[in-house]
Every structure is written in structure tokens, then in C-alpha cells.
Amino acid sequence: MPRLLAPDDLKTQLTSLPAWRLEGDALVRDVQRPDFAAGLALVVAVAEEAGSLNHHPDVDLRYTSVRFALWTHVSGGVTQYDVELAHRIEALIREGR
Structure with missing residues (x-):
């Protein structure tokens, strides 16, 4: 089973993911796209x-x-x-997917 990140480790990791936040037990990121098709394309990627x-x-x-x-x-x-x-999702967002 994968090991949970300690709070200090998670805080350090999040410095390289500034658009992400901790909500409860999850890392969360909200993204806006110009239309539904673009949002769906991101989800597929x-x-x-x-x-x-x-x-x-x-x-x-x-x-x-x-x-x-x-x-x-x-x-x-x-x-x-x-x-x-999360890093891979960020790369897709930067690519405009």
C-alpha cells in the first residue's frame, strides 16, 4: 500500500504545485476552459x-x-x-489541452 505523505512533506510538494490545494484528504485543482468541448478534451487527456x-x-x-x-x-x-x-495534469494544462 502506498505511504501517506506526512504534512510537512505534502507542504513541500505543494510549493511546486501552486494551483493545487488540500481539501480534506485530497489534492484539488479547478480549471476553467473556454467551452465544454475544451473541458472534455482536457478530461480525456x-x-x-x-x-x-x-x-x-x-x-x-x-x-x-x-x-x-x-x-x-x-x-x-x-x-x-x-x-x-498532479504534475502531469499541470503539464497538460500548460500545453493547452
Whole structure:
């Protein structure tokens, strides 16, 4: 089972992910897209990355808003897997996906 990140480790990790925040036991990021199709395209791109990691986010797509919530269900909180996926999602967002 993946090890939960200690609060100090998580705080350090989040310095390189300024758009992400901790909500409860999850890393959360809200993204705005110009329209529904662009939001859906981002979700599809994230799904491909998540599949390659075998680690899947909770996703909420509402018109132009996309919310990603990352947490390792079997561990009950944030692990290094979540931080890695957050970095990959950030790269997709920077690419304009």
C-alpha cells in the first residue's frame, strides 16, 4: 500500500504545485476552459495519463469548469502517486489541452 505523505512533506510538494490545494484528504485543482468541448478534451487527456500510471482522479466536469481531486483510496489520503499525477495534469494544462 502506498505511504501517506506526512504534512510537512505534502507542504513541500505543494510549493511546486501552486494551483493545487488540500481539501480534506485530497489534492484539488479547478480549471476553467473556454467551452465544454475544451473541458472534455482536457478530461480525456488526463484519463490517458492516469491510465498510464494506473492511478485515477475523481473528475467533475460542468460546462467550462473541471475539478480534479486526487487521493489514494487504499491509503486514505495523499501519496506520492497523487503528486505525480498532479504534475502531469499541470503539464497538460500548460500545453493547452
